[in-house]
Amino acid sequence: MNSRCPLQKSLIIKCGLPxxxxxxxDFRDFLKDCHLxxxxxxxxxxxxxxxxxxxxxxxxxxxETINNTYDLTLTIDVWSDRRCCSYLAITYHVIDEKMVPQAYLIDFTRFKSPHTGENILHSTEDVLNRFNIKEKVFKIITDNASSMVKAYKFGLFADEEHSVLEYQTDPTSSTNSPSDNYDDDIQLDNFEVIDVKYPDNVEDYQGLPTYRLSCFLHSLQLCVRDGIQNATQISKVLNKCRMLSKVSHKSNKMADLLDQLNESISKTNVTRWNSEYMLIKSILSIGENDLDSIVTLMExxxxxxxxxxxxxxxxxxxxESxxxxxxxCQSEELVTASLVVPAVVHLMVHLRDIKEQIVFSNKLVQQLELSIEKRFAGIINRINQVKIEDNDQFNDPVYFIAAVLDSSFKFLWLRDLKLTANTENRLKHDVIQLILDEINKNFKVSPTKVLDEGTFSTSKPKKKKIFVYDDSYNDNANDSIIMNPVTELEAYLNDPIKANFSEYWCRSQMKQLKKLAVRVASVQASSAPIERVFSCTGLIMSSRCTGLSEQLFKDLVFLKANQALL
Structure with missing residues (x-):
């Protein structure tokens, strides 16, 4: 398998042939026919x-990629093979020079019991120290397993001399509300980049602990589970569906009838995401008369x-939503944290609007709403502008910052909430202040320099101040505007041009805002990237390949997951 014969590399590594x-x-003859x-x-x-x-x-x-990266996000999980041997997998996520999200597996290492939070943390730090990226880690995405929560609760620093810091902004405070008149349009000249204070022993934000974020997709499925378990009025009909599914995968007569009807009934699995939805959909796709015929075959x-x-x-x-x-979230395309807030808002609106159409399942809607309020409390409380507690799930400001800095969303997700003008403008003010605070906190922008620029116009800027359409564009032109985060944010929010994240920021000259966009866009919405790695491992460690040596198995997984770099 050499560079002169990429066919073999593709067939063995990418296609997973033994x-x-x-x-x-015959295989050698085939390759000779393909490559003389x-x-x-x-x-x-x-x-x-x-x-x-x-x-x-x-x-x-x-x-090389790591050396050219300042901020990256990790997704981490543990997987066990057919021999009950466990492995710790770590993927890292960055935004490349074309502003496209990229994901790479940096290690797939043997992880021996006990699977405690402390052991997970030490194994993670060993890998990060080997790659010298510990200081570059911005966020860590894991599922909600107790060991994962415990492992990264206080970041990656095992020593206790670092204080756990998280800049929390109280939506009801005057700091977040520079103007008392929230019925007015957003005036960014009311905002200033404040100087965030840190303890004396902390010299650089890059040295502070990083924080674990919950997998959005896992939390979403827990909401569905909560709703179904607590909506007792639908339990009887769901039990019928589960019983039918169980029998359909054991009865030859039922299997033959389903095959004749060109139908199938999904297999129920409590650990499989969307299991109940797929089961119900498969049953409803069968006509009522045919469904009666199938049920009569049961004992x-x-x-x-x-x-x-x-x-x-x-x-x-x-x-359905x-x-x-x-x-x-499970698509092959990497989904960043910018999706989280718009998705939660969409679900809130969906449940609110569907109530009028529901006759038998009102309890399910109610329980889903309660579960969303609990499992996404940080997002819900920030939207409702109430105090955000430290233990609120999804309380990190990065979710709102990422949503607004994604040109596909900006503040468009606010429209469906049908908030009063006063409430909506106040929420916008809060999020804008979060963005400006984050710029100052991470990139050391001088607040004096920003404020000395004077009063900023709220009129829509010309396109040439935001995008580069001419190859002869001078990067030093309009430098005072580019270096001013308040003006950059104003220009960005008022820009009428619609484009996806990569297209927009790749051409943008808003330097401070672009740096922040690169940082927050590295955060993934879920741990789906690491789950895709585990899908590869399952194919490599098939029932016919259990004799693979540990090192060879790890190498094959590493190459398969990083096949784009081959």
């Missing part, structure tokens, strides 16, 4: 020389009444 296939005569200069390689050489060489080359590229048959069918349709309508958002 290593010993290179010894097969193909040189056969033995499986022994493949394992001992070629794969390690590929890994070294990929590691070099990863180190203890029952009947889906008209009310049952109507209830199932209501449940499907209620959960949850399903759509989770599918978006």
């Amino acid at each position: 290593l010993n296939i290179v010894e097969h005569a 200069k193909y040189e056969p390689v033995s499986s022994k050489k493949l394992k001992s020389a070629v794969i390690p060489s590929l890994k070294i080359n990929v590691l070099k590229k990863i180190h 203890n048959p029952f009947k889906f009444s008209n009310n049952d069918i109507m209830t199932l349709q209501e449940i499907l309508d209620i959960l 949850f399903f759509d958002i989770s599918i978006k």
Whole structure:
């Protein structure tokens, strides 16, 4: 497998074919037909020389990327193979020079029991110290497992001399509300970049602890689970669906009938995301008469009444938005934290509007609303402009900052909330102040320099002040505007041009705002990237490949996950 024959590299690494296939005569003939200069390689050489060489080359590229990166976010999780051997996987996420999110697996290492938070933390620090990126980590995304929560609760610093800092802004305070008249349009000349104070022993923000963020997708599925478990009025019809699903995967007669009807019933699985939604959808896709015929094949048959069918349709309508958002988060395209606030708002509005259409499943809507208020308390409280507690989930300002700095969202997600003009403007003021505070906190902007610029106009700026359409554009032009975060933010929010995140920021000359956009856009909405790595590991460690050595298995996973760098 060498650079002269990329076919073999693609087939073995990218397509996941077994290593010993290179010894097969037909495989060699096939590669010779594809590449006349193909040189056969033995499986022994493949394992001992070629794969390690590929890994070294990929590691070099990863180190080059890391050296050119100032801020990155990690997703971390633990996985167990068929032999019950556990591994710790760590992916890191950055925004490249084209403002496109990128994800790479930096390590897939053996993780021995006990799987305590302390062991997870130490294993993580060993990996980060080896790559020398501990100081560059901005956020850590994990699921809600207790060991993960405990491991990264206080960041990556094991010593206690660092204070746990998080700049919390009280939405009701005067600092967040420089103007008492919230019925006016947003006037950014009312804002200033304040000087955030740190303890005397902290010299640089980059040295402060980083913080764990919960996986949005996992929290979303927990909301669905809460709603279904607590909505007792729908439990009877759901039990019918689960019973039918269980029998349909054990009965040959039922399987034959479903095959004849060209239908299938989804298999229920409590650990599978969207399991109930997929089950109900598969059952409703079968006509009522055919469904009755299928049920009669059961040993203890029952009947889906008209009310049952109507209830199932209501449940499907209620959960549809949850399903759509989770599918978006699980897509191959990397989904950043900018999606979180608009998604939560969408679910709030969806549940609010669907109440009028619901007859049998009102309890489910109510329980879903309560669960969202609990599991996304930080976001809900900031929207409602009430005090945000330290233990509120999703209380990090990065979710609002990322949403506003994503040109696909900005403040558009506010419209559906139908807030009063006063409330909406006040919320906008709060989020704008969060952005300005974050710029000052992270990039050391001098508040005096900003305030000396004078009063800023609120009129819409010309496009040439924001985007570069001419190759001869002078980066030093309008330097006073570019260096002023208040003016940059005003220009950005008033810019009428619609573009996705990468297109917009790749051409933007708003330097301070762009730096912050790069930082917050590295934060992923969920731990889906690490789950995709585990999907690869499951394919590599198939039932026929349990004899792989540990090192070879880790190398194959590493190369498969980073195949874009091959």
